[in-house]
Amino acid sequence: MVGTKMIETLHTFTSGDFTGLMPEIILCAFVLLISIYDFMSKNKDKEIVSYLTQIGLLATLISVLSLIGDTAAGDKAYVAYNGMFVLDNFAIFLKAVVLMVAVMTVAISHKYNKEAGYESGEYYTLIMFAVLGMMIMVSGGDLISIFVGLELMAIPCYFLTGVFKKDSRSIEAALKYFLMGAFSSAVLAYGISFVYGVIGSTNLEAIASFFDLAVIAKAKAGVGMAVTPEIMSAASAELATRLSNPIFYLVLVLFAAGFGFKIAAAPFHMWCPDVYEGAPTPITGFMSTAVKAASFAIFLRVYATGLFALHVNWAFTLGILSALTMTVGNFLAVTQKSVKRMLAYSSIAHAGYIMMGLVSIGIVTFDGVTLSINRIDDGMASVLFYLVTYAFMNLGPFIIIMMLRTKRNSGEMMADFHGLGKRAPILAALMLLFMFGLTGLPPTGGFIAKYYLFYAAVKANFTWLTIVACVNTAVSAFYYFRLGMVMYMYEPKIDEEINASPKAVHAVLYICVLVTLWIGIFPDKFFEAAKHSLMRLKYLL
Amino acid sequence: MDHPYLPILILMFFAFIFTVVTIIMSDLARPSKPNAEKNSTYECGAPIFTDARGMVSVKYYIIAMLFLLFDVEAAFLYPWAINYDKETLGLFGFVEIVIFIAILLVGYFYAWRKEAFEWES
Amino acid sequence: MDFVFYLFGITGLVSAVGVVAFRNPIHSALALVAALFSTAGIYILLDAEFLAVLEVIIYAGAIMVLFLFVLMCLNIRELKALPQFNKKIRPFAIGITAIFLVDMVYLITKSQFGVGELATGKYTSEQVAAIGSNAKALGQVLYTRYLLPFEAISLLLLVAMIGAILLMKEGLGRK
Numbered sequence: 001m002v003g004t005k006m007i008e009t010l011h012t013f014t015s016g017d018f019t020g021l022m023p024e025i026i027l028c029a030f031v032l033l034i035s036i037y038d039f040m041s042k043n044k045d046k047e048i049v050s051y052l053t054q055i056g057l058l059a060t061l062i063s064v065l066s067l068i069g070d071t072a073a074g075d076k077a078y079v080a081y082n083g084m085f086v087l088d089n090f091a092i093f094l095k096a097v098v099l100m101v102a103v104m105t106v107a108i109s110h111k112y113n114k115e116a117g118y119e120s121g122e123y124y125t126l127i128m129f130a131v132l133g134m135m136i137m138v139s140g141g142d143l144i145s146i147f148v149g150l151e152l153m154a155i156p157c158y159f160l161t162g163v164f165k166k167d168s169r170s171i172e173a174a175l176k177y178f179l180m181g182a183f184s185s186a187v188l189a190y191g192i193s194f195v196y197g198v199i200g201s202t203n204l205e206a207i208a209s210f211f212d213l214a215v216i217a218k219a220k221a222g223v224g225m226a227v228t229p230e231i232m233s234a235a236s237a238e239l240a241t242r243l244s245n246p247i248f249y250l251v252l253v254l255f256a257a258g259f260g261f262k263i264a265a266a267p268f269h270m271w272c273p274d275v276y277e278g279a280p281t282p283i284t285g286f287m288s289t290a291v292k293a294a295s296f297a298i299f300l301r302v303y304a305t306g307l308f309a310l311h312v313n314w315a316f317t318l319g320i321l322s323a324l325t326m327t328v329g330n331f332l333a334v335t336q337k338s339v340k341r342m343l344a345y346s347s348i349a350h351a352g353y354i355m356m357g358l359v360s361i362g363i364v365t366f367d368g369v370t371l372s373i374n375r376i377d378d379g380m381a382s383v384l385f386y387l388v389t390y391a392f393m394n395l396g397p398f399i400i401i402m403m404l405r406t407k408r409n410s411g412e413m414m415a416d417f418h419g420l421g422k423r424a425p426i427l428a429a430l431m432l433l434f435m436f437g438l439t440g441l442p443p444t445g446g447f448i449a450k451y452y453l454f455y456a457a458v459k460a461n462f463t464w465l466t467i468v469a470c471v472n473t474a475v476s477a478f479y480y481f482r483l484g485m486v487m488y489m490y491e492p493k494i495d496e497e498i499n500a501s502p503k504a505v506h507a508v509l510y511i512c513v514l515v516t517l518w519i520g521i522f523p524d525k526f527f528e529a530a531k532h533s534l535m536r537l538k539y540l541l
Numbered sequence: 542m543d544h545p546y547l548p549i550l551i552l553m554f555f556a557f558i559f560t561v562v563t564i565i566m567s568d569l570a571r572p573s574k575p576n577a578e579k580n581s582t583y584e585c586g587a588p589i590f591t592d593a594r595g596m597v598s599v600k601y602y603i604i605a606m607l608f609l610l611f612d613v614e615a616a617f618l619y620p621w622a623i624n625y626d627k628e629t630l631g632l633f634g635f636v637e638i639v640i641f642i643a644i645l646l647v648g649y650f651y652a653w654r655k656e657a658f659e660w661e662s
Numbered sequence: 663m664d665f666v667f668y669l670f671g672i673t674g675l676v677s678a679v680g681v682v683a684f685r686n687p688i689h690s691a692l693a694l695v696a697a698l699f700s701t702a703g704i705y706i707l708l709d710a711e712f713l714a715v716l717e718v719i720i721y722a723g724a725i726m727v728l729f730l731f732v733l734m735c736l737n738i739r740e741l742k743a744l745p746q747f748n749k750k751i752r753p754f755a756i757g758i759t760a761i762f763l764v765d766m767v768y769l770i771t772k773s774q775f776g777v778g779e780l781a782t783g784k785y786t787s788e789q790v791a792a793i794g795s796n797a798k799a800l801g802q803v804l805y806t807r808y809l810l811p812f813e814a815i816s817l818l819l820l821v822a823m824i825g826a827i828l829l830m831k832e833g834l835g836r837k
Contacts, residue, residue, distance in 0.1 A: 010806055039650070039655065081809055136810075149814065159821075242777065246768075550703075612719065621801055621805060637805055
């Protein structure tokens with residue numbers, strides 16, 4: 001036989017390959033079985049599918065949480081499938097958040113879709129596919145698996161945006177989202193190709209060791225040889241050329257554009273208001289919390305592991321993007337007449353705040369000999385902490401918008417909120433609470449989350465950014481409180497009764513309220529959890 | 542210049558030249574006396590009944606989309622097929638590809654069930 | 663060999679510009695076919711025959727069919743009447759593109775590629791020839807090292823199928 005040689009070795013499965021991947025395997029099995037059940041059953045009412053989806057997501061959540069014990073002790077993390085998949089506490093933390101948001105989204109969707117006349121089982125399976133993509137993505141140890149996970153997250157979202165297919169806004173939003181999203185994915189893939197071209201690997205560990213002085217010195221010395229001072233200085237020189245390799249500027253620009261699109265950072269935010277407005281409200285809530293959290297998580301994972309050494313090159317640029325993002329978001333939010341659109345702009349602004357934590361993950365200096373990385377652990381933890389807090393306090397307002405929908409009114413416009421204090425005192429009070437949270441006022445979690453972010457930014461010498469953020473917070477207070485004023489000081493414009501919502505919707509709303517308040521009053525546990533999970537981030541420099 | 546694909550390049554070159562030369566030659570050699578009848582679209586001798594640029598049914602889109610997706614799936618099978626050998630991928634690769642195809646089979650039955658393959662409706 | 667590279671490079675670039683510049687979408691589609699074939703030619707020069715074949719089968723084949731069918735679903739006369747660029751943003755768009763292009767060319771020419779310890783991998787041209795073929799080498803790495811992303815891709819294709827049919831179903835089901 002000619003040419004039957006095998007260069008690669010077959011993958012030998014370890015227990016970690018199955019244990020670590022168990023949540024994904026469970027979710028995958030559920031999503032396939034639910035898909036089959038959905039298209040085989042003749043039942044037009046999809047309530048059962050919605051319950052099955054919740055069961056599947058909860059089962060996955062339990063299996064994710066059961067993994068905590070395995071990775072909490074020591075520095076143990078599963079690295080499976082040749083470094084493609086990393087299960088560390090960071091991934092578990094994010095997976096738990098995403099799954100919780102997904103369960104809540106599914107729980108509130110059924111009646112909403114039924115009333116709109118767009119009931120479909122695919123709606124639920126697509127949500128599960130998106131969650132599966134996020135789980136693969138936040139566990140990605142290699143840019144390839146991150147990219148595949150990112151796409152598996154993004155493609156269901158394009159479809160979910162357009163699921164109300166006779167509503168021209170929904171279809172327009174889906175098309176815009178898809179075109180821009182596809183383009184940004186291409187940009188990201190292009191960036192990844194350059195990383196591969198320079199380093200010869202897309203693995204995050206390999207990228208980190210590319211900038212590791214000890215690794216370079218060892219390679220220079222050869223196998224089993226001692227590292228002499230001459231070799232050490234040669235290695236330092238090599239590291240200096242690697243750090244100043246101009247291609248990394250291009251890589252960083254392409255990555256910033258690719259990831260920046262997913263988190264809706266200015267100037268890549270253009271899709272966001274239209275998509276958030278056009279998408280079904282539960283999906284808007286899902287996209288502005290779960291998708292955003294997962295995208296930020298992967299942004300953080302890539303930048304805090306492989307690309308941390310290049311911090312000097314990207315921190316300032318991302319700082320400027322952060323300032324731009326929050327300013328654009330807040331100033332445009334002021335002029336909006338639709339509450340849903342206002343929240344979309346506010347979500348852009350919040351992406352700006354979170355990016356502030358991203359640039360403050362540490363201070364990296366290269367003195368010509370060694371690369372010293374001073375991590376600011378609070379900075380990194382503040383990103384995660386903000387993501388959790390934001391997930392709950394931003395889902396709440398969307399649920400309220402959903403509950404305000406009546407036969408004739410969408411519930412999305414400012415007019416729907418006129419005099420809400422009289423029409424539905426409880427909903428108005430909760431909305432006000434969420435607005436407090438989004439502004440960053442105690443006693444909500446929003447205050448603590450913002451406090452940690454600002455603190456980290458000051459610590460990382462980004463004082464100017466903190467000042468910009470403070471000014472922005474003041475601007476944001478204007479439109480958040482205008483909504484409060486509209487609810488309490490204006491007379492109702494709409495005389496329709498507010499429909500009774502199912503118990504599940506109320507339950508989810510109260511969970512959001514409780515978590516927002518709980519984080520605000522007892523933040524320590526949450527912050528410790530965020531910090532703990534970050535310190536276990538695999539390949540953290 | 543001993544690249545194994547050189548003959549194909551040469552073939553492409555001649556194909557290109559042949560096309561260009563034929564068109565130019567016939568243009569130079571033929572008499573040119575156009576009239577309305579000659580300039581009209583020739584459709585197997587039958588009279589034209591609509592404009593060629595009309596809109597067609599969106600069903601074509603589904604057909605093209607499914608073709609594309611199964612084409613991509615098939616593309617993943619080539620490198621597997623030539624590696625399917627006891628000395629290389631073997632049983633490991635077999636199980637792997639079975640999972641891959643099984644997942645896509647769900648999509649196939651989905652399309653079937655949703656009548657995406659039905660033309661008449 | 664250089665000559666062939668430039669031949670494919672130039673035809674690729676010219677037809678890529680054509681894709682954007684032609685007013686008739688069918689012409690753009692044909693220019694895209696030319697661009698894809700040129701890319702396939704460059705892949706062959708890089709000893710990546712399998713990728714070249716895939717480029718032709720999937721891109722110039724299946725994706726072009728999809729594009730043309732989509733064009734057939736649209737009203738081309740109306741499309742042609744639309745302005746191609748918003749006149750106001752045209753200078754802005756061209757300016758940004760030009761700056762980005764200059765930057766990219768500058769950075770790429772100044773950069774060093776393949777410098778890491780891992781940069782020279784196992785798959786040199788000689789090694790690939792020793793295994794048998796390009797497609798074989800690709801398969802060996804795809805089905806072992808990239809096992810997880812490979813299986814995830816089947817889910818990706820499934821999602822694309824479900825989503826496309828979901829959005830089109832109205833026009834398909836029996837009334």
